[in-house]
Amino acid sequence: MRHNRDQVKAELLAEAEVMIEELLEWDENTPMPTLTQLEDVLLKLRQRLSERMAEVVLREQEATRPVPGPICPTCHQEMGYKGMKEVTVEGRVGLLRLERSYHYCGRCKSGLFPPRSATAAAREALE
Numbered sequence: 001m002r003h004n005r006d007q008v009k010a011e012l013l014a015e016a017e018v019m020i021e022e023l024l025e026w027d028e029n030t031p032m033p034t035l036t037q038l039e040d041v042l043l044k045l046r047q048r049l050s051e052r053m054a055e056v057v058l059r060e061q062e063a064t065r066p067v068p069g070p071i072c073p074t075c076h077q078e079m080g081y082k083g084m085k086e087v088t089v090e091g092r093v094g095l096l097r098l099e100r101s102y103h104y105c106g107r108c109k110s111g112l113f114p115p116r117s118a119t120a121a122a123r124e125a126l127e
Contacts, residue, residue: 002060015052019045050093058098070112072105079103079112 003011026041027033069079085102088095104111 008056008060012053012056016049019049047094051096054091054093055096055098058096058100069103072108072110074108074110075105077105077107079105082111 023041023045030037069081071077072079080103082102082104084099086097086099088097090096102111
């Protein structure tokens with residue numbers, strides 16, 4: 001089920017607030033940190049937030065699954081919807097755990113999880 005903008009915003013803000021609290025807690029318990037220590041903490045938090053934001057946006061896009069199914073990149077026939085599957089992909093923001101619709105071509109025996117990355121667009125598959 002797709003959530004409205006305010007619901008998605010509230011979910012992301014709540015997660016950002018947790019991470020801000022973690023940063024403040026670290027700051028209070030780390031006297032005289034070096035710049036490198038601070039950057040290490042910030043980079044980890046940024047990574048987590050980026051991954052979570054990507055997961056939420058992709059989840060919301062999945063909630064409006066396209067009909068008809070995608071076209072098979074090999075035989076150019078419409079692929080059938082086979083339900084939801086969990087997949088972990090590595091994007092530019094990190095590892096993303098997604099529950100995506102799975103489509104399968106009975107003719108070519110190939111499947112895919114939309115959406116596709118820019119580098120995979122020609123192959124019609126999620127990297």
